[in-house]
Amino acid sequence: MVGANGWYLKSGSPRLNNFKTTFKLLLRNPGSAIGLIVVILYVAVAVIDQVYPRLLGITTDINTMTTNFTHPVPVPPSWLHNFSNWSLPFGTTFPGIDLFQAIIKSIRIDLSFSVAVVAGGCIIGIILGLYSAFFGKWLDQLIMRLTDIFFSIPFLVLAIAAGFFLGRSLEILAIVLILVWWPTYARVVRGQTLSVKEMSYVEAAKSSGVNNFRIMFKHILPNTMAPVIVQVSFDLATMILLLAMLDFIGFTPANAYLPELGYLASVGYGYAAIGDWWTLVFPGLTILLLALSMNLLGDGLRDAFDPRLRR
Amino acid sequence: MSGMNTILKVEDLKTQFVSWNGLVKALDGISFEIRSGECLGLVGETGCGKSVTALSIMNLIPETSGAVTGGKITFEDYNLVETQMAACKVIQTKTKPRLKVRRSKIKENSRKMNKIRGGMLSMIFQEPMTTLNPVMTIGEQITDVLYAHQISELTQRIIARKSITEEELRVIYKHCVEGNDLKFLFDFVDLNNGLKGIVPQIEFIINRKDITNYRKKKMISDLFDKDRSVPTQINRLKVWKSIRVPRFLPPLLKQEAEKVAIELLSKVSIPEPTKVIIQYPHELSGGMRQRVVIAIAIACNPHLLIADEPTTALDVTTQAQILDIIKDLKNIHSMSILFITHDLGVISDISDKVAVMYAGNIVEMAYTENLFERPKHPYTQGLLKSIPVYEQKKTELAAIPGSVPNLVHPPEGCRFNPRCDHVMEICRTTKPVMTEVEENHSVACWLYSKKEEK
C-alpha cells in the first residue's frame, strides 16, 4: 500500500545499520524511553559503586559495611520522623546495616551476574544457531534436538541441583545457567539466519567466492542481531528475577557483606510481618523497577526494530 | 453493457495514511463510475493506490493507519463514506499527523456496511494463500457468508422444496427438458406462492455441464421433499434480515447452507466440491483457493464485484482459468466488476473501460479499444510501450525512467512531471484536471488542455 516510500524495508529483516532511526523510534515511545533512562541509571550506580563509591555517599568499602550487632533490629527510614533527615533513606535491616548501601551493593552484583550469564548464553547460542541454520542437515537436526532437551529442564530446579552437587557459588551458578540459557538464542538466531540466508546479497557473496565463515559473521550475523538484542534485554530482567528467587530460598552464599536483592527481601520478610515494612518493600521495589525498565526497554526495542511499525 | 444505470459512483475520493514520517496522500481525488453490467479496469504500477481505492470502497481501511478524508462514494442508494469519514479523521498537528477515532461511529459504520459488504458488494483479494482462514474448513467459510446475508433465501429454498407439489414439479421439469424454457419457469414460480426458492436450485442443475439431461431430469424430480413438515424455527427465520448470525441454527439450515456451498463451488468449476468443503485451505492449490475466494465473493449474488489483482499471484494457466470464471460472471450473470490489476494484457482481455492510475490520481480513462489504440497521457503511452510485442523484433523495451514518487512529499503540480518526456512549466506548478478530449475518453494532462485552449 505504502510501499512506494524509500525507507520502507521490503526485506522484512530489520537491520542495525540505521541505528539512528531505531534510537529515534525507541525514544518516541514514552515507556521505553523511561525504561532506557532507568536502566542507564542502574548501570551508572553499579559502575560508580565499583569505581568510586564515595560519589554515592558510601564511605566504607565492601568489608566494613556498618553492621550493628548490638542493635540488629531494623531502624525505620530517617525521613519518616524528620523529613529533612536523609541519613538513612531506606532505614536499616538485619543486622543493623544501612539498607540503602546494601541495595546499591546488590545492584552491582545482580547486574554483573545477569550480564555475565546472558552474554555467555548469547554468544554460545549465536554461534550454534548460525552454524545450525547455515549448514543445515544433520547439524541442524542435532542442535535443534539439543535445544528441545535443554528447554525441558526447569532452570530454577537445575540451578538448585547444580549448586548442590557442584558447590554453591555464583561462578558455578553462572556457568550452569549459561549452559541452559543458550538454546533460546540458538533458536532466535537460527530462525533469522534461515530467512536471511535466502536473500540475494548472501547469494551474491557466495557466488563471488567469499568463504563461509566470512559470510556467516560478516553478512548474516549483523542482520540477525535485532531480535537477539530484544531477547537480551528481556533475559537480563529474567535473570535478575531468577537470581533474586534463588537467593530468596536461601541458595546463594549472600550475606550482609555481599548482599543481594533477593536475600535482602527474604531478610526483610520476617520483619515486615511485625511491622517493619521498609525491610521488605525497598529491596523488592528495586528489583521490580530494574526488571520493569528492562522489559519496557526490550518491548520498545522490539517495536523499534519492527519494520512494519516504521510506516 | 446491458443496463445503463450507474451502480457505483466515486467522486473526488481522497484517502490518506498516517505514517511515521508524515501524511501519505495515497488517493488524491479520484473520480469514476461503473454502470451496471460493466467491467471497469483499474491499472497502474505497484503503490499507485489501486488497492487503496478498493479498500476505501469496501470501508476496509484499518482505522489505526489511515482514513478516507474526502469525497463521495455512491453505491446504488447508499453513501459509503459518510459515516466512515465521521468515524475516523486525520488531524494535522504541529509535528505529525494523527488519527482521531470515534468508536461509536465506527460501530455504526460497520453495522451499516456489514449489510452491504458481502451481500450486494463483495471483493476478491489478491493473495489466495492468505485470504482464507487457515483453521476453518472451506465449507465453514462459505456457509458463514450465507448465514450472514442469506438466511431468508436459505429458508425459502427449504420451504419451496417442502411446499412444491408433484404436479408443479412435473410441469417445471417438463419445461426444463423440452427446450429449456427458463423464462416460463420463472414466471411460473412467481405466480405460485412459496416456490421462489426453487429457482436457483433448478437453475444450478440445468447449468451443470458435467451430467447428462437424463440425470438432470432425475435430479430435478428428486427435489420434491416427501417430508412436508417445516420446523417452526425455519418458518421464523424466513424473513431474516439482520447481519448477526442467529446463535442456534436449525440443523436443516446448516445442511441447506452446505448444499448451497457445494453449488457455489461447482459454479466456479471446482472438481469434487463435496470433498472440498470439508478440507482446509492448505490442502488446496493456489488456483483452487482463488476459486473458493470467488465462490465466497459471489455467494450472495453481489451487484458489484471488486477484484483486486485476482490473478497476480497465480501462474499463467491458472490465471486464464480464473479470468474465464470472472468473464462468465460478467457475461452470464451480468455482474458489474471493478477489476484492478497492473497487467495490461489481462485488462485488455476482460474490461470494457479502463482507468489508468498514477500516484493516487486517475490520469486517463477510456473504452478499452480506444485506450489501447490511441493512448493520450504520456504515462499511458509509456506503459503501453513497455509491453513486449511479438511481431516487433526490437531488442530493447522502452521503460519509463524513474519510479513512483514518494507519496508523503509528492511532486508539485502533475505528479508525473519528474518522469515525463513532455514536461512543461505549468506541469510543475498546477495539477491538471480530467478533461474529455474525445468522446468517452478523458485525460488529465496539460498537453491536451493546452491544445483545447488554442
Added chain:
Amino acid sequence: MNLVGYVIRRLILVIPTIIGATLIVFLLTRAGGTNMIIAAYLNPRIPYAVQKAALVAEFHLNQPLYIQYFYFMNGLLHGNWGYTRTGIFSGPVTTAIGIYFPNTIQLAIVAFIIAMIIGIPLGTIAAVRKDTWVDQITRVIAFIGISLPIFWLAQLLQTYLGTPQGIKIFPLQGTVSSIYLSGIPWINNYGVSSPTHIMIIDSLIHGNLPIFFSAVDHVILPAITLAFFTLAGIMRYMRNSTVEVLNQDYVKFARAKGLAEPRVIKKYARRNALIPVVTISGLTLASLLGGAVITETVYGYPGIGYWTVQAMQNFDAGGILGATLLFSFTIIAANLVVDIIYAYIDPRIRLGE
C-alpha cells in the same frame, strides 16, 4: 487429518528428549567428581568409611560413566528414585512425589485456569482496542506482572492480606486451618491429606464441609499469586498475536464478507491468535512450576516446590535429584500435550514434516 499418526510420531520423539534430559541431570551430579557426590549424600550420623563404601556400591562409582548412567536409568525405570530425608518426610523419593505432587498440580491448574480466563479476553480486548486506554492499562499490568519478583508479591500479599499488619482476610499459610491438623485421621501433621493428597477433593470424599471451605480459603492466595505471575505473559502474548492476526488478509476478507465484528473476532481472529499462545504455554508451565517453588515456600503449601526447598535446606541430595527429574518429566509431558493441542487447533501442523 490423521491426528493419531501425528500423536504417535510425537510420542516417539519424546524418547530421545527424556534420554537427553536424564543424561544432563546425571552428568550434573557426576561433574563434581566422586568425592563431590559422596559428600552430597553423606549422612553425618554414620561413620564416613562405612558410608563411603556403601555409596560407592550404591552408585557404582568405581565403574565407567556410561555404566553408571545405565544403572541410573535402570533405577529410574524400576521406580528406584533414591531416598529423601527432610523434616517433613523421610522415605523413598517416589512416595514423597506421590504425596506432594498432587498439591502442586492442583495449584498450577487453578492458577493456569485463572490466568487463561482473565488473560485471553483481556489480551483480545487490548488488541482490538489497540493504542487506546484499555491497551495501555493492560500493558502496564502485563509489564508489572512480568517484572514483579514472585516471592516479593507472595510476601506482600501474605503480609498485608494474611497478617494483622494489613487486613487479615486470608489465612497465613498451609493447606488447612491448624485446628484440623490434629485429630482428623486422614490429615497428617504437615497438612497433607489422603487418599488423593489434594485437600479440597479429600474433604469432599470424606464429606467434611468445614475442612473443604477452609481448604478453598487456603488455596486462594497462592493461586492468585501464581496466576498473576502467569497472567501477564499470556495476556501480552494474546494481545500481540491478535494484533498480528487482525492485520491478516483473512480477517480483512471476513470483514469484506459482511460478518459482524464480534463474529470476525471470535471465529476468525481468536482461534488463529490462540495458536502462538498455545505453543508458549509449555514454556508458561515451566515458569509456573518455577513460580510454584517460590509460592509454596512462602505460603507453606506442602507441594513439590515446598518439598524441594526443604530438601535443599536439609542437604538432601536424593530429594533434589528426584525433584529435578520430576520437573523435567513434567515439562516434557506438558510439551507433549501442548503439541497435541496445537495440532488439534492448527490443521496445518498435522501434515508437517
